[in-house]
Amino acid sequence: MSLISYFKSLSDETRLRMLNLLMHHELNVNEIVMAMGMGQSRISRHLKILTDSGLLTSRRDGLWVFYRAAENGKGRAFIDALGYLLKTDEELTADLAALRNMIQERSFEKTSFFNAIAPDWDDIKSEILGDMDVVSILGTMVKKGDVAADLGCGTGDLLLALHEQGARVMGIDKSPMMLDITRKRFAEKGIDADLRIGELEHLPMRDGEADLAVINMVLHYLPSPRRVIAETARVLNMGSKLVIIDLEKHDNEEMRRKYEHRWLGFNRDEMTRWLDEAGFVTDEVTQYKAKQGMTVNIFVAKKGR
Numbered sequence: 001m002s003l004i005s006y007f008k009s010l011s012d013e014t015r016l017r018m019l020n021l022l023m024h025h026e027l028n029v030n031e032i033v034m035a036m037g038m039g040q041s042r043i044s045r046h047l048k049i050l051t052d053s054g055l056l057t058s059r060r061d062g063l064w065v066f067y068r069a070a071e072n073g074k075g076r077a078f079i080d081a082l083g084y085l086l087k088t089d090e091e092l093t094a095d096l097a098a099l100r101n102m103i104q105e106r107s108f109e110k111t112s113f114f115n116a117i118a119p120d121w122d123d124i125k126s127e128i129l130g131d132m133d134v135v136s137i138l139g140t141m142v143k144k145g146d147v148a149a150d151l152g153c154g155t156g157d158l159l160l161a162l163h164e165q166g167a168r169v170m171g172i173d174k175s176p177m178m179l180d181i182t183r184k185r186f187a188e189k190g191i192d193a194d195l196r197i198g199e200l201e202h203l204p205m206r207d208g209e210a211d212l213a214v215i216n217m218v219l220h221y222l223p224s225p226r227r228v229i230a231e232t233a234r235v236l237n238m239g240s241k242l243v244i245i246d247l248e249k250h251d252n253e254e255m256r257r258k259y260e261h262r263w264l265g266f267n268r269d270e271m272t273r274w275l276d277e278a279g280f281v282t283d284e285v286t287q288y289k290a291k292q293g294m295t296v297n298i299f300v301a302k303k304g305r
Contacts, residue, residue, distance in 0.1 A: 055078070114175035214243045249265040279304060
C-alpha cells in the first residue's frame with residue numbers, strides 16, 4: 001500500500017527535511033550534502049529510501065545525479081496534501097532560507113565566472129559552434145520594427161546582427177561585464193542599446209513586451225531551464241516565436257569542468273515537453289553538427305496559448 005510506504009519514508013526527520021528542500025529545488029548529491037550538513041553516505045541512504053517510496057525522482061546527467069520531488073502520480077498527490085503543514089513548520093522554513101542563501105552564493109559565483117570570461121566569450125562559443133550562423137537560422141522570423149529579445153545576450157554579437165536586420169533589440173544578461181562589452185560594441189557603431197541586467201528566471205520585462213525571443217547556448221548553464229521557458233512565454237506576444245539553440249544530450253564531462261555547464265545538453269523530447277507545458281507549439285527542430293563531436297539542436301516554437 002503506497003500510503004503506508006510514504007508515511008514510513010517520512011518517519012525520519014532528515015528525510016522530511018530533505019523532501020521539503022527537493023519540493024522547491026532540483027539538487028545534486030553534493031548540493032544536498034552541503035544544504036543538510038551531513039556526510040554523503042548518510043545522504044545517499046536517505047535519498048534511496050525516498051526514491052524507492054516514490055516521493056522522489058532522479059535524473060542522471062553524465063557523472064552527476066539530480067533529485068527532485070515527484071511531479072506527478074500518487075507521490076505528487078501525497079506531497080501536495082502535505083504542502084500546507086510543511087509551509088507552516090519553522091524548522092523547515094529555516095532550511096529553505098538557508099538553501100536559498102546557498103543558491104544565491106552559487107549564483108554570485110556563476111556571475112563572477114561569466115564576468116571573468118567575458119573578454120573571451122566569443123572565442124569560447126566558437127570552440128563549440130565553429131562558424132554556425134545563427135542569424136541565417138532566424139531568417140524571415142526577424143521582422144523590421146519587431147522587438148527581438150536576446151535572453152542571455154553575452155557580448156552582443158547576435159543582438160547586433162538582429163539590429164542590422166531591422167529589429168528593435170533588447171539584451172538581457174546577469175553579467176555586468178558581458179553587458180559592458182555589448183554596450184561598447186553598440187556605441188562604436190553609434191547605436192543605443194536596450195540592455196537590462198537580470199536573471200532569466202525572473203526577466204526584467206513586461207508581459208508581452210517582445211515579438212521574438214532567442215535563447216542561444218544559455219540553458220545548459222541554468223538550474224531550471226524549464227522555469228526559464230515558462231518565464232519567456234510571459235514576455236512574448238501571442239503568436240510570437242521563441243528560438244532555443246542548445247546542445248543535444250551528451251556525456252562529455254569536460255564541458256562541465258571547463259565551461260561550468262550544469263546540464264550536459266538536452267534531448268529533443270525533453271525540450272519539446274517543456275515548451276508544450278509553457279504554452280508553446282513546436283514548429284520545427286533542426287540539428288547542426290558542431291565541433292568537439294557535439295550536436296546542436298535548434299527549436300523553433302510559437303506561443304500558442
